[in-house]
Amino acid sequence: MTRYHKIKPKETGFTFSETSHKTLEFDQIVNRIAELAVSRYGQDRIFALQPLNDMDAIADALTRVSEMCALLEEDSGIPLQDVGDLDAIFKKSKLAGSVLFAEDCVQVYHFAVCIRRLNHYFSTHTASTRLLSTIFSRFQPTKSLEDTLLRCIDPSTFEIKDNASPALASIRKKIATAQTTARRKMESKMRALSAEGILQENLVAVRNGRLVLVVKDEFKRKVKGLVHDQSATGASLFIEPLDVVADNNYIRELMVEESREIEKILRSLTDDIRIHSPLLDGNLEAFGETDFYHAQARFSKLIHGHQPDLVQEPILSLKDARHPLLVLRLGYQLVVPLDLSLGEKFFTMVISGPNAGGKTVALKTVGLLTLMTLCGIHIPVSPQSRIGMIHQIFAVIGDQQSLENDLSTFSSHVQQLAAISSKADQHSLVLIDEITAGTDPDEGSALAIAFLEQMTRRKCLTITTTHSGVLKSFAYRTDGIENASLEFAIATLQPTYKFRTTIPGSSYAFEIAKRMGLAAELIDRARAIVGTQKNELEGLIFELDEKIQSYSRMIHEADSRESEFRTLNKEYEEKINRLTREIKAIKRQAAEEAENLMLESNAAIERAIREIKETQAAPEAVKSVRNDLAEQQQKIEQIKSENIEMDDETPVGHFSIGDRIIWTKNKNSGIVLSAADKKERVMVQFDGGIKILLPLSELRAGKHKSPAQQPIKVNLQMNPSAIGEIDLRGKLSEEALDELAKYLDQAIMMGLNQVSIIHGKGTGKLRTAVSDFLRQHSQIQGFRLGNWNEGNSGVTIAYFKGSNIEIKSIDE
Secondary structure, eight states: OOOOOOOOHHHHSOEEOTTHHHHTTHHHHHHHHHTTOSSHHHHHHHHTOOOOSOHHHHHHHHHHHHHHHHHHHHOSOOOOOOOOOOHHHHHHHTSTTOOOOHHHHHHHHHHHHHHHHHHHHHHTOOTTOTTTHHHHTTOOOOHHHHHHHHHHBOTTTOOBOGGGOHHHHHHHHHHHHHHHHHHHHHHHHHHHHHHTTOEEEEEEEEETTEEEEEEEGGGGGGSOEEEEEEOTTSSEEEEEEGGGHHHHHHHHHHHHHHHHHHHHHHHHHHHHHHHTHHHHHHHHHHHHHHHHHHHHHHHHHHHTOBOOEEOSSSOEEEEEEOOHHHHHHHOGGGSOOEEEEESSSOSEEEEEOOTTSSHHHHHHHHHHHHHHHHTTOOBSSOTTOEEOOOOEEEEEOSOOOBTTTTBOHHHHHHHHHHHHHHHOOTTEEEEESSTTTTSOHHHHHHHHHHHHHHHHHTTOEEEEEEOOHHHHHHHHHSTTEEEEEEEEETTTTEEEEEEEESOOOOOOHHHHHHHTTOOHHHHHHHHHHHOHHHHHHHHHHHHHHHHHHHHHHHHHHHHHHHHHHHHHHHHHHHHHHHHHHHHHHHHHHHHHHHHHHHHHHHHHHHHHHHHHHHTTOOHHHHHHHHHHHHHHHHHHHHHHHHOOOOOOOOBOSOOOTTOEEEETTTOOEEEEOSOOOTTSEEEEEETTSOEEEEEGGGEEEOOSSOOOOOOOOOOOBOOGGGTTEEEOTTSOHHHHHHHHHHHHHHHHHHTOSEEEEEOOSTTSHHHHHHHHHHHHOTTEEEEEEOOTTTTGGGEEEEEEOOOOOOOOOOBO
């Protein structure tokens, strides 16, 4: 399929040189899109693609393709099908008195069915097809015509159905009856002749629409009748016996009558089609447009195409641009994209670099993508790409030598530059490969500079390729002109096809020659010939290239590490958030448990208070207990409602004397006074002066800064029935002293003035140990043995020093 029509400038106002469409390979794009159309009506529109000179029209065309792409994403089952060539059928049907063949009517029937299905499909997809709806809304189903055609003709066999008309049904019934009668006569005749051995085959055949018998040639005179045919060998004759001629004649008459009725039916169907001609013509036009955009959408999917952003200013800003034919040939991922901008900071770009490095492909990519956009075709770029209004594209790429016009390559090249110079303006895109390369380098470079200066002054969007160091320098020092190149791997001397702006490229002629095996002395001599300055320039470019590639690798590695860091950081943040939620949940649960404990403790304390009252305790002590209880209850409520954040308290397995700790049971802080004993306990002095022997498992490391003294809050665990006395009988000295130490601490915080220590009389060893312990206790003012009514020498009465202890909580 190669029916590409050349672009006609006069029809669109767009200037496009005669050979540019092939130079930029636009004809191949058109042919590839046409292959995706399902009908010749879609193909005709594709082959007639023309650049549009109105931005609104271009935007609408691109948007219709985008909408069709969205439909394909949503549902690939758009009911489009090939409807054949309907032009001749419709043209014939419009002639008065014309009669279409049954096959033609069936083709019209299939088209009517297709239109009805399309209309139904698109009527349910109007939300996402704002612009396409202007096409779909033109579909006008012809259900009555469709039903009539289906009633009269079998679409699979093209046969006219018996019920197409009452007359046809009657005729065919008569034909069937007559054929049955004639066949019975023939079969009777066949049996009789077969018994005589006259027939070659025992069957009733048909020749020229008449029933005949197959008679042997030697017996032909024994069968009276009409000879209709002879076998190829001449051994058999096909004879119609005289006694069935009348029956066959009657059948023939009925068949002629049938043919006339069929023609009458087809003429009626043709008249019906003629009546529907305006609707059918409109449907065919809308069908062709639908197929046209459907094919473009399928092509867009193949090349990963997008609709670029259109602007009125003549600029080009291509991002992630790829050559569509390379995408189709190699695959999207294997084609190296390029980013290129023209018309904002600069208007002219000079691309340099080694041969086969991708310079010409870059030229063609820019020109082809621009032309495709102006024709309303999606292009393989990022949607953020911008393309402005271009009215002219000039592409001078490849050998333009003309033997017919007696022009050399350079002469033809200059002739095209002259044509561009006379026509190009700020709405022009000029693409020139190897500008003025076919003549003396100095003179050619001078001509190129003069031409590029003119294009830049006119603000033409111009891209040229070159190997000339003069042009590289010219681009570097001239406003409005920028260098560009395609990266070349230094280590392998292979192109990477990565496009870079602002940096000129080296031709790497000497390096490539060395790699290809050219003698070293020839290369050294060549370097000497070009001169030191040339070598220094190429050397700088070479060194710059190396550094850029090295930095690119470093940036890539840094990006990879940053990506890894971001991933890890995200994971850690998620873990921290999860742990924070868990900690808050635990604290909330702990507060609720504390509240329950307070309810239980309240009852215990009330009992303790009753006993204190019974011992005639001071009213101030009772009031203090109640106040402290209320304060503790208030703090628990605060923890529950505000979810106060608490400092992390990391368990520590060892403390030194002087270390500050926190008692986990009530969060009070103190200082370690002793090393751990065998039972992993240390003596702790709290900020209020109280000393308690506590297990290491209940301690956490505290802050080293000494806080201001606060009232001590201690959770007491003392049986109310045992307040005022402790029974140590039956215990070893060490165990008894441990219990005594705890008891004394609790008694002090209960506010008792004295306690009774029951140690029994026995050997006196436990009494002595108790006495020694009490002498060393800092809170004991004195002690004595009990009186006769207190237990005598089996009890020691100990008296506490005065204390400013403020009791904050009492637990059962």
